[in-house]
Amino acid sequence: MIVDYIANRDKASFTEICTDLSIPKSSVHHLLEVLTVSQLLRQRADGRYVLGLRLFELGGLAIKNIDLRKDAIGFMHTLVKETELTCHLGILEGDNGFFLSKVESPKAIVKTSWKGKKIVFNRMSLGKALLA
Numbered sequence: 001m002i003v004d005y006i007a008n009r010d011k012a013s014f015t016e017i018c019t020d021l022s023i024p025k026s027s028v029h030h031l032l033e034v035l036t037v038s039q040l041l042r043q044r045a046d047g048r049y050v051l052g053l054r055l056f057e058l059g060g061l062a063i064k065n066i067d068l069r070k071d072a073i074g075f076m077h078t079l080v081k082e083t084e085l086t087c088h089l090g091i092l093e094g095d096n097g098f099f100l101s102k103v104e105s106p107k108a109i110v111k112t113s114w115k116g117k118k119i120v121f122n123r124m125s126l127g128k129a130l131l132a
Contacts (some may be wrong), residue, residue, distance in 0.1 A: 002031055003040060004052070011048040041126070069101045076103040090126045097130045 001021055006012050012020075018028045032049060037040040039054035063069065069089065076087040078105045089101040 002028070002035065003055075006041065006049055007051060011044070011050045013048050030060065032112070032124050056127070063100055066100060073103070078100065079103075080105050088126045090130055097127055 002017055005017060005021055014028065018025050031040065037051040038041055041049045042052040043049055072089050076089060079087045084105050084107050086105045087103045088099055090097050090099050
């Protein structure tokens with residue numbers, strides 16, 4: 001719950017976590033310590049917690065085992081060449097969608113998407129395509 005909460009907010013303080021998640025302070029303290037030591041979270045200089053780089057590492061490991069990326073990359077490069085648009089590959093996992101890969105167009109307008117990023121279905125064309 002804590003990792004998801006911080007992921008949705010980008011950052012959170014100890015007090016915000018306790019209050020908004022209705023978890024006792026002693027439990028939050030212990031959980032934050034464990035999550036920080038394991039590098040799933042990182043505490044900034046201002047005391048707020050943000051996601052840790054270990055999550056990025058784990059996400060990369062999870063994605064590399066999906067053969068769909070290897071199968072689709074050639075088609076993605078062809079689409080980019082023909083359309084001159086950036087091409088994204090995504091997947092549905094339960095009720096969530098995730099970016100698996102992206103091939104940038106040389107004429108791309110830079111968007112903030114990356115492998116493993118959660119897809120917001122109603123705000124992204126890839127999300128709408130996955131729902132369709």
